[in-house]
Amino acid sequence: MPAALPLSAALLCLLSAPPKSPAKAPAPLGPSPQVAEQLIGAALTDGHAYARLAELTDSIGQRLSGSEGADAAVRWAKRSFEADGVKVWLEPVKVPHWVRGEGSARVLASDTRREQKLAVLALGGSVATPPEGLTAEVVEVRSFEEVAALGDKVKGKVVFFNHSMAETKDYGPAAALRTRGASVAAKAGAVGMLIRSLATASLRTPHTGALRYDEGVPAIPAAAVSVEDAQLLHRLLGAGPVKVELKLSCQTLPDADSFNVVAEVKGREKPREVVLLGAHLDSWDVGTGAHDDGAGVTMVMEAARLLARLKPAPRRTVRVVLFMNEENGLRGGRAYAEAHAAELGEHVAALEMDAGGGRPLGVVLRAGPGGDALVKPWLRPLEALGAGVLLPGEAGGADISPLMPARVPFVGVRVDASRYFDVHHSEADTLDKVDPKDLAQSTAALAWVSYVLAEVPGVLPRPDAPATPLP
Amino acid sequence: MPAALPLSAALLCLLSAPPKSPAKAPAPLGPSPQVAEQLIGAALTDGHAYARLAELTDSIGQRLSGSEGADAAVRWAKRSFEADGVKVWLEPVKVPHWVRGEGSARVLASDTRREQKLAVLALGGSVATPPEGLTAEVVEVRSFEEVAALGDKVKGKVVFFNHSMAETKDYGPAAALRTRGASVAAKAGAVGMLIRSLATASLRTPHTGALRYDEGVPAIPAAAVSVEDAQLLHRLLGAGPVKVELKLSCQTLPDADSFNVVAEVKGREKPREVVLLGAHLDSWDVGTGAHDDGAGVTMVMEAARLLARLKPAPRRTVRVVLFMNEENGLRGGRAYAEAHAAELGEHVAALEMDAGGGRPLGVVLRAGPGGDALVKPWLRPLEALGAGVLLPGEAGGADISPLMPARVPFVGVRVDASRYFDVHHSEADTLDKVDPKDLAQSTAALAWVSYVLAEVPGVLPRPDAPATPLP
Structure with missing residues (x-):
């Protein structure tokens, strides 16, 4: 009954409106349940993330920093964001060029x-x-x-x-x-x-x-x-x-020219406040980097694609960074932190997907006191995915670690990584090891968490900078 | 209390003696429970089969027909039987010599x-x-x-x-x-x-x-x-x-000289009646042939070692044949059938272990009508190993298949092969994949079944010859 849909959507809209409190000015609206339906529904049903992962692993395959595969992956990612109608640009990174x-x-x-x-x-x-x-x-x-x-x-x-x-x-x-x-x-x-x-x-x-x-x-x-x-x-x-x-x-050749691929969905109200979603585009030169980190790449790309379709756009800017050279140098992570040093004070959250394409388990944080209270109320739409919980442990990610001195809060969508190291960094890290159901569910969780971070009225309290300098 | 042992052994002997039936001549004694204790006890406790498998896989490794590894395996097997006090000899086989x-x-x-x-x-x-x-x-x-x-x-x-x-x-x-x-x-x-x-x-x-x-x-x-x-x-x-x-x-070189390794424990009463225990000594040229068929080789060698210690020896002869060239030619199986053609009428049973070193599940037969009745009463000592049952399905084995036209009855100790093809014929067929417990239990089952076949008063009815000639 497609004709009934607009009505039920309108009804949901009414139901989810906050109760009127005539004595005060209305509080800014928070993340909306219709958006939860839209994001989670799409991620769970359209198979887009897995299809894109198949494209990356089957048509490009290995993509170690400095290799032709890495160059091809950069071009592919740029082309794919463009096809999704997401603004994209390349940021230069000099990378090590090691050949096995x-x-x-x-x-x-x-x-x-x-x-x-x-x-x-x-x-x-x-x-x-x-x-x-x-x-x-x-x-x-x-x-x-x-x-x-x-x-x-x-x-x-x-x-x-x-x-x-x-x-x-x-x-x-x-x-x-x-x-x-x-x-x-x-x-x-x-x-x-x-x-x-x-x-x-x-x-x-x-x-x-x-x-x-x-x-x-x-x-x-x-x-x-x-x-x-x-x-x-x-x-x-x-x-x-x-x-x-x-x-x-093995040979170490002169450093090569490469790129971080950066894409963003501009915020409607606070465009200078950035929620960063990261994953790394490079892989090892064995297998096809399906779990590591093709899964992360396609999840964050898919989150951007789904968020770009929202009308209106989320309150803040969601920026996706496909880092180059996580595996053997972290040059992409360092280059981003350096190039964007002036903006990091307004990076309100950074989240990296780099533990494979397993099913979602919950959310972790690395924020100042009170961070839990900001996020927890919004996890309910993830309950049916088994991921509607704040988990103990700290969010992190190799590529976003250079953002720690700037006290950027970290968020993580934790995935089941119990079988990740069966294939990690080996010839066996191939598409068939990624379960399309798990990938879709983690993509759904990521899309919703990203939206929440970009839409909630407040921002996460900033954590302390690490006491010791990073390696 | 070691001093008490002879007494309890004597007691067991009395208990297991058949009831006196003065009207008839005493029936020939069947397999004895003390021997069950001895064989199964030793196989389950002395770790000998696994230690020997480690020796074969770690010190010799790959042993494809025609290779130096195969030659070394022949010498190792002969030396090992000699060390066990089991009579052993080599029978020549011309084998294909393929190099990957x-x-x-x-x-x-x-x-x-x-x-x-x-x-x-x-x-x-x-x-x-x-x-x-x-x-x-x-x-x-x-x-x-x-x-x-x-x-x-x-x-x-x-x-x-x-x-x-x-x-x-x-x-x-x-x-x-x-x-x-x-x-x-x-x-x-x-x-x-x-x-x-x-x-x-x-x-x-x-x-x-x-x-x-x-x-x-x-x-x-x-x-x-x-x-x-x-x-x-x-x-x-x-x-x-x-x-x-x-x-x-790949290259196919001229056929090479090799051997079946044949060993036997002479029967005390019917030495010309032969119970044949087979396994194949050759392996593929990847992995170290631990499951295929190092496990079978060490199980039949261990059965022979344990049977050779029995006093008196079993009624019939138990002959172990470590066939050469099961993997890529079956020349060993054919050579044995040809060289021993005149004796095959007195081969009362043949059993091949070639499905890996998993735990024992039961016994299968390929015999004429009435075969079940001969074997079934003697399976009780295998009950605690989970193998005291006659299973549906037919016994067989590639190397013993040339004995079918001579209507030799086949017996099988079936092992759990549900994970056998995880590693079979691959680089992953290595010692660590064989569970020492499983190998010990299947060795115990094999030793007992071999003894039963060599000791029971009757012999298995012979099956029909196959209707169509073998390939």
């Missing part, structure tokens, strides 16, 4: 056993080995403390960081080993570094990720081995010395 | 999309492509009938068999496509063949397996793509023509 080349490794044969191949991926940013490979004995450790305790025993060896990551919550500490392990090992005299892949499932699948070399310490080749191969090394080391050969032909 | 070389594939870029890499593994036995690769359009089919229906549209194309295997039970029909698909496609004029991996899980993991070229049809290159890549091809083909490049450098 070939990689292989094997355990050398001994008197008691035959050679075994290891499934490896160079860590992003690794230097190459000599063309004939690097051959050395392996020393297994679980922490930086163990490297220190080993003293001279590390000299001339390949240090193998065999952490015990098993669940999503273990990622943080293991990522510290991956990022800093090569330099910690090199400082102790190691000639190479291996790390067990940071993964919650494995079918002999190595997972890459960035490392960072300390200044003044030799840069040594570093690679992730699959979980199975980490277990093999551990067993073999239990029986005696183990020698590995590692061959990597 | 390098393999890669990609979807070529089009006007609307960038190039994408495909994760592939050549099918075992495939010919090579030209060194510069084979480039052609892809035609997707689900069956041989679809190839026929397409007629001329297949000419000059790569035929892509995109079956829908999702569970273990789907393996049979999908394996027919893998084995015969290349020749069916070539007959219709195709220049290459791709098949979705036969798998029940995937993290971008291709699964290999044997093909068989028909005589008089051009041998075309053939490879398995990962499930993810099959889905990608399917999506891309939905949007328009897709061209792939396939590069394989």
Whole structure:
């Protein structure tokens, strides 16, 4: 009965109007239930976010900073915003240009056993080995403390960081080993570094990720081995010395020109107040970056598309930033904070989607005291999605972290990331791993939360700046 | 209280003696409960099968027919039987010697999309492509009938068999496509063949397996793509023509000399009656063949070791055959049937373990009428393992299939293979995938069933020979 629709919409409008309080001037209207219907209804029914994710992963695929894929992704994103009728522009970013080349490794044969191949991926940013490979004995450790305790025993060896990551919550500490392990090992005299892949499932699948070399310490080749191969090394080391050969032909080329893609829906009343929605457009050079961070990219693009259709526009400006170079440099996040330094005082909220395309679980904040009270009353439309709750924990995001000194409040739509690390940074991060239902539901939650932030009469109290400078 | 043990053993012996029936000569004793205790107790507690599997997979690893790994596995198996005090000898087998070389594939870029890499593994036995690769359009089919229906549209194309295997039970029909698909496609004029991996899980993991070229049809290159890549091809083909490049450098070298490893525990009363326990010593050249068929190998070796310790020995001879070349030729199975043709009339049962190292589910038979009645009364000791049941379905095994014309009864200890095809024929078939508990339980079930077959007064009725000759 399509003819009945305008009437029921009008009725809803009446029902949702605040009760008259003739003694005072009317309070500014808050987010409207009709908009909840519109945003959530569209996100859950039109399949637009998933179709766009298929386009990004199937037609562009890998998009590591500096690569042709990254350039193509920038053009695609700009074109897509334009097709959606959302104002878009590019902001220049100089990015690292690292190229993986070939990689292989094997355990050398001994008197008691035959050679075994290891499934490896160079860590992003690794230097190459000599063309004939690097051959050395392996020393297994679980922490930086163990490297220190080993003293001279590390000299001339390949240090193998065999952490015990098993669940999503273990990622943080293991990522510290991956990022800093090569330099910690090199400082102790190691000639190479291996790390067990940071993964919650494995079918002999190595997972890459960035490392960072300390200044003044030799840069040594570093690679992730699959979980199975980490277990093999551990067993073999239990029986005696183990020698590995590692061959990597990575190259770091001169920095390349690239871009953040920035789009916005101008606010109707406070256009200078900005709600920033972020995700990162670059991916690793394995898989097609479907969960990391194709899902985030398509969710924030879709939120912008849906918000741009609202008449009238939300009170404040909603700005989408597709950051370049989250994976191996964070140059996009830093460039944005620098280029927009003068406006950050009016950035009223920043939200980054970068934990995959799982279903929505709720909302998290990083704001000053009283932030909860501003957001909580507006979460009811997310209840049927199982996401109408404020969760403990802090909102954040790598690309928006440079906004912390400017005390920009952070908001997060938390998604189910329990299976995210099954595929994260591996060849297995492909479209089929993203459930269209989950993606649609998280897109719906994001669209509504973005609208709320742009429409509520007040703004989130600003949190304190971090006590220590950011790395 | 070790001193009490002999007494309680004597007591058990008395309790288990059949009731006296003075009117008749005493019936021959059947399998004894003390032996059940001994075999099952040892298999469940000594961890011997798993330790041996670790040795095979970690110290030898891959062992494709004709490779150094296969030679090393033969020497290892002989040495291991000798260490167990089990009589062992080698029986010569000429085996195919196929070498994988390098393999890669990609979807070529089009006007609307960038190039994408495909994760592939050549099918075992495939010919090579030209060194510069084979480039052609892809035609997707689900069956041989679809190839026929397409007629001329297949000419000059790569035929892509995109079956829908999702569970273990789907393996049979999908394996027919893998084995015969290349020749069916070539007959219709195709220049290459791709098949979705036969798998029940995937993290971008291709699964290999044997093909068989028909005589008089051009041998075309053939490879398995990962499930993810099959889905990608399917999506891309939905949007328009897709061209792939396939590069394989496989080689088929002259047949190589190899061996079946045969070991036996001589029967005390009917040494010419043979209960054959089989498994295959060769593996694919990816992963380390832990489930396929390292688990089977170590289970039958362990059964022999435990049976060899029995005093007195079982009534009949238990012979273990570690077949060579199950994966890509079945030469070991055929060689055994040929070399032992004269004895097959006294092969009273054959049992092959080749479905991985899962927990035991029960027993299956392929025997003449009345077979059930012989076996069923002796399954009680397996009840606490969840395996004390005769299951529907037929016992079988690739390596023992050449014994069918001689009407050898088959017995099977069925194991849980619901996750077997997660790793089967892939790089992920490694030791960590085998659960030591499951392996111990299936070893226990196998040891007991083997003993029962060697000890029961009667023998299984022989089944009919197959109506049609074996392939």
